[in-house]
């Protein structure tokens with residue numbers, strides 16, 4: 001952490017960016033809208049650190065929103081990308097690395113088939129089209145505060161940036177975005193996460209019309225919410241009604257274990273979606289699962305889905321290097337969890353000595369500190385009243401001390417294998433002062 005305190009170069013870039021890009025950013029939460037202040041323009045990233053254009057160096061808890069589980073600029077990933085670069089950047093024809101990554105993903109996850117796309121959004125959108133094509137049904141079910149990317153029918157009671165940035169703000173009525181016709185939104189039924197009885201009832205009444213239930217197996221996009229065993233059981237019961245169960249592992253895949261949340265929680269989804277880590281920091285998404293369903297995808301089957309850059313050789317190389325590194329070092333997961341638990345305990349202790357109410361949810365290397373006075377946060381509705389103003393003050397206090405937290409109350413932070421005691425101690429030291437500043 002080296003903080004000059006100056007943000008003048010970021011400010012200058014932000015003004016230039018606002019003149020040419022909506023809101024000055026290419027993805028909304030990056031604009032710091034809910035926490036205020038100037039977004040830092042990053043020029044380089046190394047291990048657990050980000051360096052901005054003013055020369056400030058931060059401990060990074062965003063990890064590019066999930067992909068950088070090995071830390072930034074990991075040598076194996078860098079070398080794999082460099083190796084791929086020397087042989088061409090895009091072929092528009094099948095290439096060996098696509099087969100290798102698909103084989104590795106099927107081996108690690110038990111999915112029988114996998115199709116690569118370019119983002120998590122494409123993965124969930126394609127998986128839902130597939131479920132509709134396979135079942136011949138129109139409706140889908142998602143859960144309040146879960147985010148599955150920005151396809152039209154999924155921007156309904158969605159989490160992530162929509163919890164703090166959308167017009168109408170928190171809990172805005174469906175659809176959560178302008179430009180989504182009500183007719184599209186009407187095909188999306190919304191349930192409450194961790195409410196098994198409501199899901200059972202919905203499926204009892206409408207199950208015959210429902211193509212798929214899509215869910216975050218551990219939610220990151222309403223802040224971290226952990227599923228109860230009863231809710232997981234209800235999710236699996238939907239399969240009895242012929243509904244395709246889709247676990248959106250874009251965030252949790254290869255993060256919570258080598259087999260993601262599915263492995264950690266013993267899930268049996270029909271389909272899964274991946275993104276983030278599967279591309280090792282380059283743009284990759286994927287969906288996969290049961291062969292009888294996946295074989296409905298074009299050109300094998302009648303459900304169309306395509307991509308000019310899908311299976312891109314650089315992106316496949318980065319994904320392969322990342323997953324191979326994780327496979328070769330499974331101890332990483334224990335290390336990540338230990339760091340995260342110590343961080344959670346340290347934050348709780350620091351908040352409590354400063355008299356700031358805080359509920360910390362964490363699993364594996366995902367964590368959210370909710371600024372709320374309640375013993376447990378399990379649902380979107382329980383998370384929503386968090387004190388976003390107190391969070392914003394804390395966020396700024398941390399940033400000014402060189403800790404780059406996720407710039408929204410309703411996000412997970414991500415720990416990487418490059419985080420060690422050095423970063424943990426510095427973070428907790430910063431947190432002790434930052435919590436005191438929340439109330440001052």
Ligand code: PMP
Pocket residue numbers: 065119120121122124147148149150160216220221248249250251275276285
């Ligand atoms: N699903 C989940 C669970 C996500 O967290 C995200 C992105 N944060 C997406 C889908 C969309 O992925 P992408 O931003 O790559 O389109």
